[in-house]
Amino acid sequence: MQPDERYVIGMDSSTQSVKAVAWTADGTPRAEGRAPHRISTPHPHKAEQDAEDWWSAACQALSSLMSQIDADRVDGIAISNQRETMVLLGEDRKPLAPATVWLDRRAQDVVQSLADEFGGERLHAISGKPVDVIPCVYRLRYYRQHEPELLDRAAQILSVHDFLTQKLTDEAAASWTSGDPFGLLDIETKQWSRSILDHLGIPVTKLPPLYRPGTLIGRVTAHAAVATGLAAGLPVYAGGGDGHCAGLGVNVIKPGVVYLNLGTAAVGGCWSPTRKLSRYWRTLVSPSGEGYLLESCQRAGAYFVNWLLDAFAGGRSDPAIFDRLESEASSLDVGSGGVTVCSYLMGCMDPHWDANARATFTGMGPETGIGHLYRASMEAITLEFVRSLLEMKSMGVAADRIFVIGGGAGSPLWRQMVADASGLPVIRSLSNEASALGAGMSAAVGAGWYGHFSEAADAMSRLAEQVEPRPATAEAWAALSRRQANLYRAIRHLDHADNGT
Numbered sequence: 001m002q003p004d005e006r007y008v009i010g011m012d013s014s015t016q017s018v019k020a021v022a023w024t025a026d027g028t029p030r031a032e033g034r035a036p037h038r039i040s041t042p043h044p045h046k047a048e049q050d051a052e053d054w055w056s057a058a059c060q061a062l063s064s065l066m067s068q069i070d071a072d073r074v075d076g077i078a079i080s081n082q083r084e085t086m087v088l089l090g091e092d093r094k095p096l097a098p099a100t101v102w103l104d105r106r107a108q109d110v111v112q113s114l115a116d117e118f119g120g121e122r123l124h125a126i127s128g129k130p131v132d133v134i135p136c137v138y139r140l141r142y143y144r145q146h147e148p149e150l151l152d153r154a155a156q157i158l159s160v161h162d163f164l165t166q167k168l169t170d171e172a173a174a175s176w177t178s179g180d181p182f183g184l185l186d187i188e189t190k191q192w193s194r195s196i197l198d199h200l201g202i203p204v205t206k207l208p209p210l211y212r213p214g215t216l217i218g219r220v221t222a223h224a225a226v227a228t229g230l231a232a233g234l235p236v237y238a239g240g241g242d243g244h245c246a247g248l249g250v251n252v253i254k255p256g257v258v259y260l261n262l263g264t265a266a267v268g269g270c271w272s273p274t275r276k277l278s279r280y281w282r283t284l285v286s287p288s289g290e291g292y293l294l295e296s297c298q299r300a301g302a303y304f305v306n307w308l309l310d311a312f313a314g315g316r317s318d319p320a321i322f323d324r325l326e327s328e329a330s331s332l333d334v335g336s337g338g339v340t341v342c343s344y345l346m347g348c349m350d351p352h353w354d355a356n357a358r359a360t361f362t363g364m365g366p367e368t369g370i371g372h373l374y375r376a377s378m379e380a381i382t383l384e385f386v387r388s389l390l391e392m393k394s395m396g397v398a399a400d401r402i403f404v405i406g407g408g409a410g411s412p413l414w415r416q417m418v419a420d421a422s423g424l425p426v427i428r429s430l431s432n433e434a435s436a437l438g439a440g441m442s443a444a445v446g447a448g449w450y451g452h453f454s455e456a457a458d459a460m461s462r463l464a465e466q467v468e469p470r471p472a473t474a475e476a477w478a479a480l481s482r483r484q485a486n487l488y489r490a491i492r493h494l495d496h497a498d499n500g501t
Contacts, residue, residue, distance in 0.1 A: 010440030027460030033064030066229030078239035081160035128283030135183030169218025177240025237446030245438030262408025266301030288453035296388035328371025
């Protein structure tokens with residue numbers, strides 16, 4: 001620690017925990033604090049949290065962080081938040097009901113109703129989001145139909161970013177990228193969509209004001225300073241959604257750079273200067289505020305691999321299980337000996353947007369072992385991403401290298417698969433807390449450390465080894481992709497035949 005070292009804090013309030021990290025100007029994490037979140041599932045279709053727990057966990061994480069560094073050395077803080085999670089507050093700024101988490105499915109029966117009423121293509125064009133149960137707009141439609149009095153009593157409809165900003169500064173504020181995932185934002189004008197809100201009967205005054213990422217949105221109050229250990233008056237800058245911030249944390253704000261987060265979900269994408277719509281991705285406001293981020297998403301990424309091991313390989317209690325399976329899978333050729341996987345364990349987002357889709361394993365024989373299933377699972381997740389990427393490239397989006405993060409990025413085999421299947425070099429990013437780093441970059445720009453987000457991302461993101469694609473495998477990957485993509489269609493055909501449709 002240098003005598004004159006300065007910090008910005010990136011706080012990532014994610015689904016399961018809060019991580020507050022003090023970053024230096026070169027992206028070194030100097031200190032951190034963590035605290036867990038609890039999720040309640042009172043019904044199979046409901047996933048909820050107490051919004052006040054967001055604040056208590058933030059206070060715990062920040063207090064732990066600030067016990068390790070000098071508060072006077074901090075130049076600002078910005079928040080990265082779990083997306084598509086919202087809370088309704090009354091006039092007293094207290095929650096009227098539990099917050100609904102992005103995993104919540106209570107609105108599944110009204111998704112098509114809203115799409116039919118308003119127009120699914122119109123919703124997609126305004127918000128950039130294909131029709132799907134996850135964006136908050138569908139839960140708001142659910143409330144309008146089933147609990148209208150709750151919606152009408154709400155004085156504020158806030159994301160986690162907005163709620164925590166209000167706790168820190170006494171005023172709620174949204175960034176373009178914390179508001180984006182709600183499905184209520186016009187991604188071209190960067191304003192709340194009056195047409196969607198009018199359809200739902202929601203006054204725009206119930207939504208917080210919107211700010212460009214990196215904008216000063218308030219200062220830490222004396223009360224919040226006591227609760228967190230932050231200095232009173234510390235600038236708070238607009239951050240945004242955790243997926244947006246993760247893209248920023250790995251420098252995906254310029255042409256050619258692609259990112260792939262092989263975490264619990266497999267999320268990837270690339271930057272585009274213009275708005276481009278497709279069923280193969282969600283179109284997001286860029287984390288820099290300039291251009292757009294085209295984001296593909298599989299709900300079951302590394303989660304699928306972990307489920308496979310827990311369900312069929314005796315679990316993950318033996319840490320050597322991954323090394324053993326990596327060795328077995330590495331000895332197999334592309335195609336896993338004929339075993340092919342459809343990885344829709346938790347339904348499918350892009351490109352089918354089918355919440356009822358199911359996972360399958362096909363092509364097994366007496367020689368099939370867990371190594372075949374392990375490899376075939378990673379092949380399927382890889383190919384789902386690559387097909388989205390190829391669709392982006394077909395629409396003129398530049399893509400010349402892939403930065404990988406998340407737990408799955410620790411697998412040399414998986415990194416080589418991504419390189420071979422995409423035909424692009426794959427570089428492992430050291431920014432494993434990419435969302436917290438992206439929030440830190442937002443604070444760094446706001447604090448004037450850097451004049452532009454591109455300067456901050458170049459200075460603060462860090463990379464490790466690079467894997468080159470092997471052109472000799474390209475034909476085998478293309479053939480496997482055709483086979484693997486057909487699994488969903490074949491299963492749907494059988495389902496329709498069984499139902500007589």
